[in-house]
Amino acid sequence: MQASRPTIADVARAAGVSKGLVSFALNDRPGVSPESRTRILAAAEELGWSPSVRARSLSSDVSFAVGLVIARDPEIIADDSFFPSFISGVERVLAPRGQSLVLSVVGDERLEEATYRRLAAERRVDGVILTDLRAADSRVSLLREIGLRAISLGRTDVDASAIPAVTLDDAPAIHDAVRHLVSLGHTRIAHVAGPDRLLHAARRKASFLQALASSNLSAPDVVETDFSAADGARATAELLDRAERPTAIVYANDAMAIAGIGVARRAGLDVPRDVSIVGFDDSAIGRYIEPALTTVATDARGWGFTAADALLRLVGGDEVGDIELAPAELVVRDSTATAPTETNTDRRQR
Amino acid sequence: MQASRPTIADVARAAGVSKGLVSFALNDRPGVSPESRTRILAAAEELGWSPSVRARSLSSDVSFAVGLVIARDPEIIADDSFFPSFISGVERVLAPRGQSLVLSVVGDERLEEATYRRLAAERRVDGVILTDLRAADSRVSLLREIGLRAISLGRTDVDASAIPAVTLDDAPAIHDAVRHLVSLGHTRIAHVAGPDRLLHAARRKASFLQALASSNLSAPDVVETDFSAADGARATAELLDRAERPTAIVYANDAMAIAGIGVARRAGLDVPRDVSIVGFDDSAIGRYIEPALTTVATDARGWGFTAADALLRLVGGDEVGDIELAPAELVVRDSTATAPTETNTDRRQR
DNA sequence: GCTTGTCTCTAAACCGGTTTAGACCGTCCG
DNA sequence: CGGACGGTCTAAACCGGTTTAGAGACAAGC
CATH class of the missing domain: 3.40.50.2300 (Response regulator)
Incomplete structure (x- = not known):
């Protein structure tokens, strides 16, 4: 009979506490008594409540999503088995952590910069994975300018310390x-x-x-x-x-x-x-x-897995250094x- | 020197009007005088303001994103050239309209339902494109239950009128x-x-x-x-x-x-x-x-293009009927x- | 006994937009 | 001339969370 999904206020009411305390309980923060915590969790469970990412994003300034911008001709992507495997590796770490992947296929490098800018301006994602690194890649300074965190696949040649890299030696x-x-x-x-x-x-x-x-x-x-x-x-x-x-x-x-x-x-x-x-x-x-x-x-899937994991750690505030994967094998x-x-x-x- | 991006309040102040009027002006709604409109747009332009999707989503209950859930083994996706081409077609309509694609590769049909539920519960997307339709596909009723709009690739056999289909005759x-x-x-x-x-x-x-x-x-x-x-x-x-x-x-x-x-x-x-x-x-x-x-x-790219366009029309409130593409050719x-x-x-x- | 500190909790502000109710102005009409 | 009306605009509520300031209860320390 309820028209829309329950909100945090409904949970608070059901548990007989304030909105703020529900928020604390659900984010595992201190200052909530064990009894209240279980009561709140039970109420949330019973109402089938899950927090709205929209509201969460707005107030906490976190998107709970990462971006991947692929600047290749679609036909070339279709020929190449790298990206599907890579993406499936990325998903394997994103999904369990409630994160989403925002994918952009731009087909043309000239649209690439605009895409990153949009991702950052609209605050769609918390970070991006950089693939197909180029010589003197302009994306390195672009990302710094627009304030997007990133992990790169392979080390960039412009400012190697700017963006942590996940490398795989060919x-x-x-x-x-x-x-x-x-x-x-x-x-x-x-x-x-x-x-x-x-x-x-x-x-x-x-x-x-x-x-x-x-x-x-x-x-x-x-x-x-x-x-x-x-x-x-x-x-x-x-x-x-x-x-x-x-x-x-x-x-x-x-x-x-x-x-x-x-x-x-x-x-x-x-x-x-x-x-x-x-x-x-x-x-x-x-x-x-x-x-x-x-x-x-080359282990494309593992590359995706490792890169996504590193990116989540990075946007979570951890220090992330370069990571070297097992080398490719003949x-x-x-x-x-x-x-x-x-x-x-x-x-x-x- | 400004720490963060400009908000609608900054634009309003710069243009000497209220937040509400800025919102009206930017959404091409009536009730804004031509002079105010140009003044507001100029101020927005000068400040480099673009609305935060987060805030927009929260208040207007629209995500400005569509979802694609692929439930196939990653290796099989990699073998198949359909999805990369399809996705590039989807992007071609999404990008110019400021929409994003949220991609999920689940690899296992048992995770599929949970993924759709999450997409809906968190209100990550306004609609989804259904691919790889199955016999008596449980997703049709699932989507109705969780209230997600959808376009399907091919007609479903369970309730053909429930979800508009984009079909391509093999x-x-x-x-x-x-x-x-x-x-x-x-x-x-x-x-x-x-x-x-x-x-x-x-x-x-x-x-x-x-x-x-x-x-x-x-x-x-x-x-x-x-x-x-x-x-x-x-x-x-x-x-x-x-x-x-x-x-x-x-x-x-x-x-x-x-x-x-x-x-x-x-x-x-x-x-x-x-x-x-x-x-x-x-x-x-x-x-x-x-x-x-x-x-x-088969024109996978065109399929993606048409499906994405239909989905955007659908979530925009239009009536959308089935669409038949040109048949496949030997x-x-x-x-x-x-x-x-x-x-x-x-x-x-x- | 009073201060201090710690726990637990609430009320309210806040994030950045959209939307509604209504104020204000000038014009048209009877 | 007074009332109805359309156009333009503002103030404030609202979306659903997070976060902060501070209240209240209780125990410990002097």
């Missing part, structure tokens, strides 16, 4: 990948990289180049892409067209690697006999394609094999 | 797919379906069976899966193992179809020579694998070809 796995290829006799190893302005893409590329150098291989072929399957296909075609065709290609994500296998095959090449392919992400599909994709596994499957011999590098049938 | 495309296969001489066509309790999966299956029947093909093989690439692989292995091996398989999503190609290939079969494969989704990767995937294209590429002849059905090399 380098060992990429070195392992190159070593793996070298041990299979490959000497012409190419890299299909992500956008150079993305720090993680640049870092993977740098690791790749370093790994090549430490194996005394030179003149590496690197092609930059936007991370989309389409661009991965284009890059592969370009590499396979070169006079000195690479015999192995290391990709910056699985979607491009899978597209790359398709392109190679269409060019009449067999994978892995003629070209070895290494992906990055360890997406589910990579396990089931033929040949199964050799790739680098997963060897069937898309990498012995390098073709010199006379063998041209088109051959299975 | 049937013609699936009929086209079967006709396409039949015209290529296939007679043993199997289907790798999604979970039967999901209405859209069941509907696709029903369309498939109907299409077979109208082509006078019988004893169809249908295997149910959970939509994951892993389960698609298992289903494919099972189908290819049967005495009467199908010569064509229609999948309920691209991820499974791509996994299926891998399984077939591993079994020594060539696609499309020995088995034809049809996917569903038209994901980007499908275009670049070899053979390029014949699939069914995209023929290279994973379908002439059926193998009888003597041809066993393993052969390329």
Whole structure:
């Protein structure tokens, strides 16, 4: 028969105390006698009362929500299995703590700043998780300006102490990948990289180049892409067209690697006999394609979990330092094999 | 020097009017003289004021946010390109209207009800978009009980008038797919379906069976899966193992179809020579694998756009009826070809 | 016995908007 | 000329919580 949900005043009345005391009891603050506390909790329980976030937010200046702004073309997000896994990790810590995730997909970096400003001006969220860090990322100073707390995925290069980072080291796995290829006799190893302005893409590329150098291989072929399957296909075609065709290609994500296998095959090449392919992400599909994709596994879910937990601690007032996750790991499957011999590098049938 | 953001009181003071008039002016309500209006807007502009959603929500009982609860295993979401595209469509209407998207990924249907209840009890959102409708979906009555407005993706089977639906007809495309296969001489066509309790999966299956029947093909093989690439692989292995091996398989999503190609290939079969494969989704990767995937294209982005727009109209108080989108379309590429002849059905090399 | 201190609790202010009741003014109309 | 009316505006109540100032009861300390 009641028209609307119960308010704290209803609970107070039912328990025979004041609103303020109900508030104290429900926030586990001292100054409430054990008897009153149980009486209040019982009344709240019976009325099915849960505090309105709106009212709570207004008076306590806390949103009980965190933000995630993804500035990528939707198609590229769809190709990439990182975000779904990452978000599910984030949710695993948010949900039990009564926090919400406010997601923005902006598709265009020019709308990004406006989105962060809106989130802050409207006080929608208490903090944000920064992904896809860029070189000299303008978001670092923007966030300081608008007063939004943040955790970043990977360390920023502009002011590393400004925003606590949750980092995951790709380098060992990429070195392992190159070593793996070298041990299979490959000497012409190419890299299909992500956008150079993305720090993680640049870092993977740098690791790749370093790994090549430490194996005394030179003149590496690197092609930059936007991370989309389409661009991965284009890059592969370009590499396979070169006079000195690479015999192995290391990709910056699985979607491009899978597209790359398709392109190679269409060019009449067999994978892995003629070209070895290494992906990055360890997406589910990579396990089931033929040949199964050799790739680098990163724990996207764990990354989300850890970042969200750190962010909640940060907005809760704790000191939060950088956190280093377990490094990525190479997963060897069937898309990498012995390098073709010199006379063998041209088109051959299975 | 000001510590915190300006409030409506600051704007009122600057414009020399009362708080109430500022509120009227900013919500385009009558009873404000043109001069006052411009003076108020100028003051707001100069102070850089934007209303706090928190305060607005509390007094006007509107959240300015909509919810999306996804109850799927994170791995399955990652395999599927539907949600990222869908969400980007949703954002395209939300962002310009100052609305936010509250996303919940629950991974387990048992947590789903609690999530909706929380969203409603805390009044986090004004409405939700219902995806992955199930047979006799308990969410329909749940939403009525907790008083949350909703738009559903596809029509519910429990009380079709309760929740406006945005529908997209798969049937013609699936009929086209079967006709396409039949015209290529296939007679043993199997289907790798999604979970039967999901209405859209069941509907696709029903369309498939109907299409077979109208082509006078019988004893169809249908295997149910959970939509994951892993389960698609298992289903494919099972189908290819049967005495009467199908010569064509229609999948309920691209991820499974791509996994299926891998399984077939591993079994020594060539696609499309020995088995034809049809996917569903038209994901980007499908275009670049070899053979390029014949699939069914649905406009996930447009679906998100339309659903979000309808939901905002609904929470805004408009009457909203069901909306029918353009039907899905078959995209023929290279994973379908002439059926193998009888003597041809066993393993052969390329 | 009186002060001091500690616990428990209430009343009221406050967060930043929206909304309602009503004041004030000028105009139109009978 | 007086009353009704429309337009513009203000003051104050309200949304549902949190937080502060302080009241009242009781025990301990001098």
